[in-house]
Amino acid sequence: MTGGKTAAVTGATGFLGTHLCERLLADGWDVRGLSRPSSDRGDLADADIDWYVGDLFDVPTLHELVDGVDVVFHLAGIGLWTAGPETVYRVNADGTENVLAACRDADCGRLVFTSTSGTRRPDGDAAFADESDVTEPIGAYQESKAVAERLVDDYAADGGDAVTVHPTSIFGPGDEEFTVQLLSMGLEPTMPAYLPGGLSIVGVSDVVDGLLLAAERGASGDHYILGGENLTYRQAVSRIANAADGSPARIQVPATAIHAAGPVAEAASAVADVRVFPFDRQMARLATERLFYTSRKAQAELGYEYRPIEDHLPETLEWYRTEA
Template sequence: MSGKRALVTGACGFIGSMVCERLLDKGYEVRGTDLETADRSGIEELDIEFVAADLTEKDEIREAVRDVDVIFHTAALFSYSSLIDWEVFEAVNVNGTENLCEAAVEEGVGSLVHWSTCGVYGPPKDDLVPVKEDHPKNPESKYDLSKWLQEKKAMEYHGENGFQVKAIRPASVYGPGNTYGAAQVFLAIGNGLLRIYPLHCDYHFSIAHVEDVVRAAVHLDENGEGGEAYNVVDNADYTAARLIKETAAMMGKRVYGLPIDCKMYERLANLRYFVPPMEMAYDALDREPPFEADALHYLKGNYWMDNTKLLETGFELSYPSFRDGMPETVEWYEEQGMM
C-alpha cells in the first residue's frame, strides 16, 4: 500500500474522478481540487478531502497543495472550439500550471504527474512513425499548443527543491463515461453522421482506454523517471478506415468506402475554416456541435504513436486493443441514450 498523500487537480472531471478512485484503491490518501462551481457528483461518494481552488488564483492553489506528497495534474481547459480565445487557454492551462508548480515547490511537494497529450506532436513526419517521445513538436490547435507550453512550463520546475516532474501524453481517450474528443467521432458513427471512410489512405490513428491512462499515471508515480514524458496508447495498429469500419460494425451501422487518397483526406481537414459559423449557430441555440474546427486537424497526418517507453517501465495494458474496450463503451453510450 502506498501511504502517500496525493492531490488530484480537476478532480470533478471525467478523468480526475477516475484518478481519485484509482489512488484510493492503491492506498493513497487523496485530496481533490476543482473549481468551487464544479459538479462534484462523480466524487461525492469517494472517501477524499475536497478543497475548492482556481488554478489562476495563487493563494487558493497554495492552500490545496499544502502537505501533499504528489500531485496528479489533470485539470485543464479541454476544447477544440474555435470560439475560445487563445488568451483563455494560456491563462488556465499555461499560467495555471505555473501557479501550481510554483506553489508545489515552495510547499515542498515531492513530485507531479502531469497530463499532456499526444497532440503536442502535431501532424507527425511520415519517416518518424510510429511517433516516439522525442519527435519534433508542432501542435496545430490552440488546445494542443497550450498543452505543449503547459508541459514545458511544468518541466521547468523539475529538480527545484527536489521536485520531480513526469508527464504522460495520452492519445485520444475512449471508454465509458467519455463524451468528448474521440467520443465525438464514435458517436457520429453511431448516430449516422459519419458514414464514409477513405479507401486509399493508410493513415493511422492511436487511441487509449481511459482506465489504462489512469493506471499508467499512477504507475509512473512509482516507476517513471523524473524529467521524462511517456506516450500512453494501446498496442494496436489501426488505420482510420479500420477504426471507422470496426466501430460501425460493433454499433450495427453501415459505412461506405470512398475512393479517395490521403491527399484528398487531408483536404477535408481544411473544412475547419468553414466550421466556426456552424459552431456559432449551435452556441446560439445552447447546443453542442457534432464536431469542432480544431478537431479536424487530426485528419491531416499519420497519428500513430509508440508506447515502448511506457511498457519498458513494467506497465501492462488492461486494454491492449480497441476491440477489448469498445464493446463496453458502445453499451454505455446506448444506456445513456446517446445513440
C-alpha cells in the first residue's frame, strides 16, 4: 500500500505505535490515533495526526476512529509490569472485543491485530515455533492475548477482514523495558550478569514493515510471526558489546535462581494483594528457556524480512545514550 489511504491506530502513543505512526506519515498516509487523555504523545506531539481522545472502552470514540478508514492497526494493550491480571485481561481481551464491535458497525477496511509470540512455543524437542504451535498460555497477559486472537479469528470467519501478527521480542529506540535491559547487559560494567535461555530479537522497524505487509498481503483470518534472529542472551550481549565497544556481562544467572524466584513472587503478590512481580513459578521457568521462532511463513507469503541486531544498534544506541 502507498500513500493516499487512511489508517486508524490504537496504542498510537506506545513504543511500537509511535514507530508505526511515523512510518505511515512518511509514506503519505492520513493517520488517526487513539490517545487517552493522560497519554504522553512524546515524539508524536507535533505530528500531523488526527487524535481521537478516549480509550478502548469509549465506544462512540472507537466508532468514529475506525469509520471510513482503509486499515485499522490494533496495537493497544497492557502488560503485567504496569497492571494487575484483571486489568490486563480487561484491556487486552475486552478492549479488543470493543474494537471489533466498532469495526462491524462502521465502514472500514482490514483490521491488523498485534498479538504476541507468547501464544506460540516450540513443541517438544522442536528448535523453533511457528504459527501452528499454539500453546497453553501462561499468565494473564498471554491468556488475554489468546482470547483476543480467538475473537479476531471469529470476526474474520464471520465475514470481517482481519489478520493477526505475532512479533517476537522487539528491540529499538523508545523501548524502556526489554531494549534497555538488553543494552545494559551488553554495555554497562555495573551489569555483570546475563540471563540464561534465549529469544528471537527483532528490530522495531522490521516489525513496522511486517505490519504494513500484513495489511497489504496477508490472508484474512491468518496469523504471521514477525520474528528476527534467534539468539541466546549470551550471544546477544556479546554481539552488542562487540559492535558498540561495550563491557559485556560475563556471568550467567543460574536458571535455578530464577526458578526459585517464581514462588517468592507468587507469595509476595498474595500477601500484598497486588502483582509485585510480573511473573509466577510457571513464567519464571519459561524465562530460562530458548524461545526461538521462525518467520518462514511471513517471508514466503508477505515478503517479510528482518535484519541482524547490529543494523538496529546505531539509532538505538543514540537514543539510549541521550534519553534512556
